[in-house]
Amino acid sequence: MIPRPSGKIDQDFFVVARDIKYTYEGGIEALKGINLRIKKGEFIAIVGGNGSGKTTLAKSLNGLLRPTAGSVDVAGRPAATMTVAELARFVGYAFQNPDHQLFSGTVEEEVRFGPKNLGMPDGEVKKQVEHAIVLMGLDGCRSSQPLSLTLGLRRKVSIASVIAMDPQVILLDEPTTGLDGREMSDLMSCVRALNEEGHTIILITHDMRLVAQHAKRVLVMAGGRVVLDSDPAGVFSDLEILQSSKLEPPPVTVLAHRLAEFGIPLDIATPEQLVEQVMALLGGKR
């Protein structure tokens, strides 16, 4: 056994994963040794093709899967010593399909389920439920039947039901799948607000535009490993690693790479950045 590093090094980090591996029954190695340190308040995107290990990694962080090797620390304690319910206080996980968790008669009841399970006192439950509903913009449908809402709203309810437990880290598994543009930007502004409140956001996604717009740190996964861990600029300047990880770079990034010979930098991720660079090249004239 390698002795665990003393707490001091990891003190600043809320989640620490040390060389975690996960092998599914049947022998599929989904994680092949992942090291990860996450600070409070980060906005991380985990990207990678299907089967690259994104969801397995996420589930290892909240205890739904227990790594077959390596260790995870959450809030300074080994995750292995905590139950999933105990971990839920620290790491919330909103599943991809909201229909897999909605069951209550009203949105309010649905959101209350988590904090009540954690045994929060009634006053605190009320406060957290209120906060979650308002933050996710669900004020108008708090007494609606969750399953009768649109997919965009159902997903918001499922996220609200997780944040009502007030976890420091919020894992969102492909929260924008199946949403239209409006619903997507609406949802992401809620997620941003959560991040601004100090919550750590871990966003699992395929959508590189979403990453460009919101993430401050990107983990690119392929074949059960983290092949790149950097800020978005680092990811977008490396088209090869994106393509080898089965990811589609945003069109504006591809355009910037084509324009590289005119002096446009490679790490363009949003149209605004490109406009800025082009304007600078033109000397600020319109």
Next chain:
Amino acid sequence: MTGFVDLYTEGNTFLHRMDPRVKILGVLFLSALALIVANLYDLLLLLALILVLLAIGRATLRKMFYALKLVLRVMVLIVILWPFFNPVGEPVLFHYGIIKITEPGIVNGITVAVRIACLASVWYILMFTTAQRDLVRALVKMGLRFDFGLALSIALRFLPTFGAMVESIKDAQRARGMEFDKGSIFKRSKNYVAVLVPTIVSALRTADTLSLALQSRAYGARRDRTYLRDPAMRPTDYVALALFGLALALPAFAKYVLQIHI
């Protein structure tokens, strides 16, 4: 709920090649035989025959044990409890107050347990060696309405899918702090609502989509559908059917016509 396993094991034994209709009838005949035979030794012989057939069908011990786990529990219970409730005949082995245990009582218990083992394991001859789609095809060929056959094969096909879905739903609720094996009975049953409702809703949504998908592929457009594969009986299938038939007919004849005690 990870217990949904397709028992079928691919192979190329004569049992695999046998027409599923013959297998269905054969299994029915052997089941009837297990009910006719009343003698413990004859039943053990029948069980041995069934196990030999299973072995020929390449059923591994692990799979057989998996399949018979539940039945084994029932068998043990019967062997233990039967003598208490059926204290017939002589010699009496134990007598105290209302509790009386006799040797025939014990033998009867064992006999019933072996009969149950026969009735359960004989069906595995069919399940281990017949793919679900062939089974359904055979049932349709034997006169089951195609709609029902399709419904049956869809149900079988979706068992693992729903198994995975239930797992995912349980995970989603566990991530919301729900604990399945803690709390009062009231709390636990409430917890099951949190799994049951999403399961039913997701199943209904799946069913809805599936029915649309079926209709968009012209399901039910014509009454007289044609079949890509039409199972046909081969000479060996007739021989097998005859053997299965004799296996039932001879003992039945011996018992009911010749009045031989078996």
